[in-house]
Amino acid sequence: MKASTFFLGLVAGSVAAAVTVLYSTPQPGNELRKTIKNASTDMKDKIKDVKGCVDDLKDSISNLTQEAKEAIPVAIEGIKGSVEKWQQATEPNKERMEKEIVAIQKALEELEQSLVAQQK
Incomplete structure (x- = not known):
């Protein structure tokens, strides 16, 4: 959903609610006209505020996008x-551990062979 569609719906709903409330309230004609005029002025001010907030939000999103484009590659x-430094730092340990694993496997094979020889 686009933000403009959402805000258009919000404004339309607000206007409809304001008109409904104004016409459902028992008031003399002069008071009703003044109330409607005040309500329309307030609604215009609120719409301007919302428009300003939307513009600020668009600017913020634009700035954030630009900053992300610059910061993410860095x-x-x-x-x-x-990661490369870590790999280089751990390479000696990796090689040592591989040698130890091979030695352990050889020791296990020798142990298995000696157990088989003892059982015969």
Whole structure:
């Protein structure tokens, strides 16, 4: 749903509600005209305020989008650099652990062979 459609519906609903309330209230003609005039003036002011808020929101979204376009690539590069550094830092440990795993596997195989030899 577009924001403009939403706000148009909001304004239309507000006007309809204001008119309904004004006409359902028992008032003399002069008071009713004054009330309607005041209500229409208030509604115009509120519509201007909403329009100003929507414009501010559009500007904020535009600024946020621009900042994100600039900041995200920098953040991605920083993350890539950190991951590369981490990989380089952990590479010696990885190699050492692989050697230890191979040694453990050999020890297990030797143990299995000795158990089989003892059972015969």
